[in-house]
Amino acid sequence: MTIFDLQRTREAARGSGADAAGSAFARELRSQVSHVRAEGRRRVESALGGRATPAKRLVRAFIDACAWADAWARRGLTSLFGAKAQGPKEEAGTPRPADVGRGAPAHAAEARPEGYLVSRVVGEEALREAPRPLTEDRLAPPEPPPPAPQPIERLGELPWAYDDDAFVALPRDPMTMWLFWDFSQETLAKAREGLEDPRVRLRVWDGENVVRELDLAIESRSFYVNELPSGRSYRGELVFVGRNGERRIGQASNQVHLPPVGPSPIIDDRFATIPWGLPLGPNLDLFAHGAPGPDISNLERQALRSASHPDLRLGASERATVRGGGSLSARLLSSSPGGPRDRDSE
Amino acid sequence: MTQGSVVIQLHAHLPFVRHPEHERFLEEDWLYEAITETYIPLVSRFERLADEEIPFRVSFTLTPPLVQMLRDELLQRRYGAHLDRLCELAEKELHRTRNEPRLHDTARFYHHHLNHTRWLWHERYRRDLVGAFRRLQDRGVVEIVTCGATHGFLPLMQTQPEAVRAQVRVAAAHYRLHFGRDPVGIWLPECGYYPGVEKFLSEEGIRYFFVDTHGILDATPRPRYGVFAPLYTPAGVAAFGRDPESSEQVWSAGTGYPGDPVYREFYRDIGYDLDYDYVRPYIQATGERKNTGFKYHRITGKGLDKDLYDWRAASRQADRHAGNFMFNREKQIEHLAMVMGDRRPVVVAPYDAELFGHWWFEGPVFLEMLIRKAAHDQKVFRLVAPSDYLRDNPTQQVATPPLCSWGAGGYAGVWLDGSNDWIYRHLHKCADLMIRLAADYQEPTDLERRVLNQAARELLLAQSSDWAFIMKTGTMVEYAVQRTKDHVLRFLRLEEQIRSGAIDEAWLSRVEGRDNLFPELDYRVYRP
Numbered sequence: 001m002t003i004f005d006l007q008r009t010r011e012a013a014r015g016s017g018a019d020a021a022g023s024a025f026a027r028e029l030r031s032q033v034s035h036v037r038a039e040g041r042r043r044v045e046s047a048l049g050g051r052a053t054p055a056k057r058l059v060r061a062f063i064d065a066c067a068w069a070d071a072w073a074r075r076g077l078t079s080l081f082g083a084k085a086q087g088p089k090e091e092a093g094t095p096r097p098a099d100v101g102r103g104a105p106a107h108a109a110e111a112r113p114e115g116y117l118v119s120r121v122v123g124e125e126a127l128r129e130a131p132r133p134l135t136e137d138r139l140a141p142p143e144p145p146p147p148a149p150q151p152i153e154r155l156g157e158l159p160w161a162y163d164d165d166a167f168v169a170l171p172r173d174p175m176t177m178w179l180f181w182d183f184s185q186e187t188l189a190k191a192r193e194g195l196e197d198p199r200v201r202l203r204v205w206d207g208e209n210v211v212r213e214l215d216l217a218i219e220s221r222s223f224y225v226n227e228l229p230s231g232r233s234y235r236g237e238l239v240f241v242g243r244n245g246e247r248r249i250g251q252a253s254n255q256v257h258l259p260p261v262g263p264s265p266i267i268d269d270r271f272a273t274i275p276w277g278l279p280l281g282p283n284l285d286l287f288a289h290g291a292p293g294p295d296i297s298n299l300e301r302q303a304l305r306s307a308s309h310p311d312l313r314l315g316a317s318e319r320a321t322v323r324g325g326g327s328l329s330a331r332l333l334s335s336s337p338g339g340p341r342d343r344d345s346e
Numbered sequence: 347m348t349q350g351s352v353v354i355q356l357h358a359h360l361p362f363v364r365h366p367e368h369e370r371f372l373e374e375d376w377l378y379e380a381i382t383e384t385y386i387p388l389v390s391r392f393e394r395l396a397d398e399e400i401p402f403r404v405s406f407t408l409t410p411p412l413v414q415m416l417r418d419e420l421l422q423r424r425y426g427a428h429l430d431r432l433c434e435l436a437e438k439e440l441h442r443t444r445n446e447p448r449l450h451d452t453a454r455f456y457h458h459h460l461n462h463t464r465w466l467w468h469e470r471y472r473r474d475l476v477g478a479f480r481r482l483q484d485r486g487v488v489e490i491v492t493c494g495a496t497h498g499f500l501p502l503m504q505t506q507p508e509a510v511r512a513q514v515r516v517a518a519a520h521y522r523l524h525f526g527r528d529p530v531g532i533w534l535p536e537c538g539y540y541p542g543v544e545k546f547l548s549e550e551g552i553r554y555f556f557v558d559t560h561g562i563l564d565a566t567p568r569p570r571y572g573v574f575a576p577l578y579t580p581a582g583v584a585a586f587g588r589d590p591e592s593s594e595q596v597w598s599a600g601t602g603y604p605g606d607p608v609y610r611e612f613y614r615d616i617g618y619d620l621d622y623d624y625v626r627p628y629i630q631a632t633g634e635r636k637n638t639g640f641k642y643h644r645i646t647g648k649g650l651d652k653d654l655y656d657w658r659a660a661s662r663q664a665d666r667h668a669g670n671f672m673f674n675r676e677k678q679i680e681h682l683a684m685v686m687g688d689r690r691p692v693v694v695a696p697y698d699a700e701l702f703g704h705w706w707f708e709g710p711v712f713l714e715m716l717i718r719k720a721a722h723d724q725k726v727f728r729l730v731a732p733s734d735y736l737r738d739n740p741t742q743q744v745a746t747p748p749l750c751s752w753g754a755g756g757y758a759g760v761w762l763d764g765s766n767d768w769i770y771r772h773l774h775k776c777a778d779l780m781i782r783l784a785a786d787y788q789e790p791t792d793l794e795r796r797v798l799n800q801a802a803r804e805l806l807l808a809q810s811s812d813w814a815f816i817m818k819t820g821t822m823v824e825y826a827v828q829r830t831k832d833h834v835l836r837f838l839r840l841e842e843q844i845r846s847g848a849i850d851e852a853w854l855s856r857v858e859g860r861d862n863l864f865p866e867l868d869y870r871v872y873r874p
Contacts, residue, residue, distance in 0.1 A: 150367055150856055151856075153853075153856070155831070155832060155835035155836065155839070156835060157831075158772060158831055158834060158835065159838075162771075162775050164775065164778075166771075166774065166775070166778075168505055168770075168774055169505075170502055170505070170758070170762065170770065171501065171540075171749055171757070171758060172757065172758050172759055172762050172763075173755060173756075173757040173758065173759050174748075174757065176759075178762055178767065180767070180770065180771055180774075182771060182775075221771075222767060222771075231748075254505050256505075257541070257749070258749075259564070259748035259749040259750065259757060260564060260566065260748050261564060261748075262564060263563065263564065263568050264564065264565065264566040264567055264568040265568075266566055266567040266568060267567055267568050268567040269567070269570055269743060270567075270743065270744045271741050271742065271743055271744065272578050272582070272741070272742065272744050273740050273741040274578065274582055274736075274740055274742075275740050276553075276733070276736055276737040276740060279551065280548045280551070280553070280581065280582040280583065281582075282548070282549070284548070284580070284581050284582045285580050285581075286578050286579075286580050286581075286582055286744040287580050287744055290744040293570065293743065294688075296570050300685055300686075300687075301568075301570055303685050304570070304571050304572035304574060304682070304685055304686065305563060305572050307572055307574070307678075307681070307682060307685070308559060308562070308563055308572035308573040308574070308587075308589070308590070309559070309590040309591055310559070310560070310563050
């Protein structure tokens with residue numbers, strides 16, 4: 001509990017706009033000081049009795065000084081006398097730089113006082129009874145009890161293999177397919193059985209044609225097949241090849257379609273109209289329902305493609321925003337200037 | 347009558363990071379910093395514009411993990427404490443800079459900004475930013491679109507359609523729960539599209555999604571209007587393409603606005619610059635330094651020598667840049683409208699929401715000024731949401747985009763390379779097991795149902811594209827690896843326990859308490 005908390009509470013409670021806040025808060029502070037001084041004197045009276053003594057006068061003077069010094073330090077002389085605080089002059093037409101509104105101080109508070117003189121002298125309870133009592137509990141939800149220590153969750157390590165004979169193909173980019181496999185020892189032994197000096201070969205199929213064939217180590221468990229023609233569908237197959245024959249290992253992979261690159265050679269302008277309120281039905285195929293659109297010249301088509309800047313490879317993936325960096329630190333970005341990198345800078 | 351439309355699409359996303367087992371956890375700061383620097387500045391500005399009855403529409407993704415975290419009481423409480431620490435530091439900064447007028451001016455600015463943010467958080471929004479966004483949507487100024495349930499990269503799940511459907515269906519259900527209506531649009535995680543995914547979107551009533559530029563330009567058949575009109579996929583869901591020109595003006599390091607020398611320099615932070623003992627209470631609990639958000643320098647130039655920041659000059663520059671952005675969109679749309687004849691062009695400008703405020707500190711000012719200027723200073727275009735455009739322009743060309751993403755290279759290379767490919771063996775296996783569990787357990791007991799639902803949560807969490815992304819980019823890799831391992835291992839243990847009939851209910855309860863997103867989740871979403 002601090003004076004700082006008190007100030008926060010006041011600021012939240014004020015909420016009457018920045019302009020009027022200066023004088024209102026000055027009145028509030030005078031009231032606060034008056035209360036604190038009275039409380040301090042009451043305690044002095046209680047401790048030292050009713051007789052006026054030099055020591056008592058000294059303590060009273062000290063309490064007064066503390067109360068005013070605290071207020072002075074926090075709000076400044078100007079605020080105490082009701083004048084509106086002036087920040088650096090803002091030019092006409094200056095856009096609002098940040099939030100301006102309730103809760104923010106009428107002007108930024110001046111230097112924070114060293115220590116909390118008032119609360120040290122008369123105690124925080126006195127501040128609670130002040131005209132603007134401490135009410136920070138109202139702002140923050142009640143603190144739940146600290147979490148009970150939990151037993152260590154011993155999850156172990158990931159399995160090295162699942163031995164489930166998986167053989168999966170995934171598309172990486174228009175020219176690259178990635179394959180991973182997880183064959184059991186039984187499957188491997190069965191495929192290897194009877195073959196002399198078998199080696200493992202990967203075959204990549206495009207329909208009925210083998211478009212790539214190469215040796216690899218079965219233990220590698222994955223492989224990137226590069227430089228495939230784009231826009232085609234492929235599947236992988238692993239085989240043991242021996243001097244006396246060959247045998248496939250498990251099943252072939254799934255088929256995967258690599259995306260095409262560049263403008264499609266197909267020009268077939270079909271248009272469909274879907275009123276906004278009309279729900280989309282299941283198994284809808286607009287290609288079967290579309291109608292030709294009005295003619296457009298190749299020149300216009302090309303002009304719109306050029307306007308789309310197909311050459312601009314600007315990667316929004318450099319969403320090197322909150323997630324990427326350590327504690328939001330922008331290690332993903334070049335240090336200067338401050339914007340995110342573009343994709344080509346990778 | 348305007349000649350065209352501009353869609354400003356802001357994508358707000360953070361991975362689900364919540365660690366109740368630690369009182370302070372570094373990665374939770376991602377959320378806190380984004381709230382302070384991006385979400386509250388944006389939502390408060392949108393509110394102000396709406397209050398002033400300035401006509402505008404902005405499209406805004408709030409991903410399910412982000413919604414879940416913003417609504418989590420533990421994280422809300424912790425953010426309050428985080429904000430208190432920032433305000434305390436702001437007080438100290440006033441004192442520290444009292445004899446240096448230029449620094450002191452910026453310190454006053456931060457003090458003002460943070461105290462106002464605290465008031466907004468506690469008093470105006472009552473710690474519920476999701477509710478604030480929902481109200482903006484209900485007022486018609488923001489269109490909130492959903493995303494994959496945990497931001498899973500769908501093109502790499504396509505061999506398991508049940509897993510893709512679960513990502514979409516769980517997200518749609520979550521959206522209905524929090525926003526009280528069906529989602530009309532989706533931001534496919536990482537703009538990751540593959541032909542066929544639209545049928546899962548259609549099942550949920552979703553009408554549009556976004557793709558990167560080449561997703562439209564390389565579509566089959568060839569598009570007529572470039573990226574300046576959406577395409578209907580065969581299932582009827584529309585694909586909007588990113589306009590590279592408007593993106594470059596904001597994203598590009600070389601020519602983009604955020605690199606202007608006047609703007610605040612991100613990399614100079616008192617968390618690193620000042621005396622250790624002074625900043626010790628505001629850095630990591632472990633004692634390691636970190637960014638505090640108090641930055642006193644401007645970008646200045648390419649050298650290391652940085653001049654002091656002047657927030658007034660930076661705000662004026664953001665105002666000028668907003669004017670420049672608007673002017674360029676006017677000229678762009680005038681040109682396009684001339685070429686496109688009777689069709690009105692739409693320019694789609696998508697950005698990560700966190701760019702505005704967090705990376706580009708003056709970004710929220712830019713957006714506000716852009717909206718004001720677009721409403722009052724021009725008549726060439728309207729700021730619209732994608733649904734507005736489709737409502738007004740229901741006739742579109744039919745074509746199929748290729749597999750694409752907005753990642754480096756444009757495809758799946760960011761999320762599938764030597765640094766992160768090891769995860770897919772495990773993700774594939776877990777999805778396979780989950781699909782079998784959903785099929786095998788038709789009438790589970792209550793306890794079994796809890797296990798099945800939690801297994802689904804663990805799988806979804808493991809599928810988050812953020813982990814692969816972080817592994818690829820090389821920062822915080824250890825955390826991403828650990829998260830992937832933890833979720834996979836929890837899933838495998840749950841699967842093993844339910845299959846063996848030896849369910850550890852105490853451990854299950856702890857896991858439910860920790861990975862507590864999607865309390866409404868029903869594991870049956872994995873049924874074929």
